[in-house]
Amino acid sequence: MKATMQLPIFRITFSIAFLWLSGISHAAQSADPLSTLPADSQQTTQPQWVKAVPPYSLEPLFSKAEVDLNSVKQGDNGQITAWERDTYEKIQQPSTDYAFQIGEAHYLIDCNDGKYTALAVNTRRTNGDLVKSVPMPEFAQKNLTDVPPDSLISAEVTLACAQAKKNWPGDRYYDLHIKPKHVATSTPLTSQEKEKIDQAIVQRKESDKRNTPFVAPLLTAQNGRNVCHTMNGADGNPSPYELCDAQGMFSHDVYSVRVGGIPFIQGIDDTTTKGIDGVFHDTPIRLQCEPVNQLADGVTNKTIEGAIQVDRMSSKKISFDDELKFAIATNVIEIGRHCTLSNTDGVMAKLDVVSP
Structure with missing residues (x-):
């Protein structure tokens, strides 16, 4: 089964770049007891979790961020995939059903063009027990966005691309080219756009009522x-x-x-x-x-407006209808x-x- 949450995990993953500015990462081997646990349950090699250490404190959100260098794999068209792991300072509780403290994202990275997206997200308890594993929607997996320079994500991508260059030195794809810093701007929502959001939420809830009844046993x-x-x-x-x-x-x-x-x-x-x-x-x-x-419990028009504003602060150029579609989809469970x-x-x- 698949899920997204009231405070969607992959929405957090994508938002970190715009909330926390960072610098070039430095590699430091993790001494965490979870260092032997890969993010991918199908991974057969021992993980090599290495810290991405930006020149600023990750607090109060994270205690650390890591990349599994042994998870770096070659993909199509010169792209690579890699798993990253974030450990939250405080327990996250996106719904009344469960809580977690560790988030993992499976990145698809284009080092040469300085782009990335997330393919899937895991959440775990402090002891490493897997709570949920959530693939991103297909349209989101295909929508690579620019790696924000001097960001936490850029620190993680730097580690992954350097490992790819080390693994496959004969290939020309793995020099990281991050575009100049994008000046984050947020265009206020118009009254017509806010009305569309309200309508979309009402329609979604009405559709949910029609389509979600279960029959015992x-x-x-x-x-x-x-x-x-x-x-x-x-x-x-x-x-x-x-x-x-x-x-x-x-x-x-x-x-x-x-x-x-x-x-x-x-x-x-x-x-x-x-x-x-x-x-x-x-x-x-x-x-x-x-x-x-x-639609996840507690999602309101303000939730969707906030998600759209985050997208508008990125370098992605998509229509409002696509922004709305993405925001709704990432708040559906x-x-x-x-x-x-x-x-x-x-x-x-x-x-x-x-x-x-």
């Missing part, structure tokens, strides 16, 4: 666990099929259907959104789990999924999955 996902529940048949009575959700981290959860404890179809949440196909007793079957999203199991004759079983 429910499968409640649990962080780090594989939980199962009997699916209802097409007639509403219990079926022989069980639906299972593994991980419960709201990103790359593994959904499976089993009979008698034996799974016969499974896939991650991204693939079940469109549906995954299989065969059961020589009959084609399909499992589809469509996400149910809603996934609260569950409607799962159906079908064969060529139609729906065999169904079950709704809800967040913990």
Whole structure:
């Protein structure tokens, strides 16, 4: 499953550059007990977390920021990817459901053009337990923005690009070219734009009311666990099929259907959104789990106005409609999924999955 929060984590990540000015980073190997924990659960190499140390104090927001040099990988068109980690001074609580103190962002970086974006964001508790793993929306992943000079992000990008140049010295892509400092300006919102924001929030909430009802019984996902529940048949009575959700981290959860404890179809949440196909007793079957999203609790017109103002202080040049679309999308959370199991004759079983 996927989620964004009332105080969206990736919105924080993107805003840091405009809130905290910094200088050139210096490498210092982390001595943190979490130094052996990679941000990416699929990473097989030992992480090498190195501090990005700007010439100013990160307080009162962060106690430190780090880049995993061993997470630096080559991408397409001379771009690279890398994970960074920020440790907050205080516990962050974006909603009543959970709190965290560690934020991680998976950056896509174009060193040659001095641009970056975030592909995904993790949040963790102080002990390193993963709370949520949230991919950025596709349109946001493709929207690379200029690396702000003399910023915390520029310090992190400097480390990542230097490591890429060290790893692949024969390639010409990894000299970092950051554009001159952009003078941050904020154009006040017009009355028409504020009215559009109000309308967008009302429409979103009305849409949420129509689209979010769940039908009992429910499968409640649990962080780090594989939980199962009997699916209802097409007639509403219990079926022989069980639906299972593994991980419960709201990103790359593994959904499976089993009979008698034996799974016969499974896939991650991204693939079940469109549906995954299989065969059961020589009959084609399909499992589809469509996400149910809603605007996060506490989001107001002021929340959206603030997000748009942050975007306007960047060097991005996008229309107001795109700014509004992005601001709304980054304040939407996934609260569950409607799962159906079908064969060529139609729906065999169904079950709704809800967040913990």
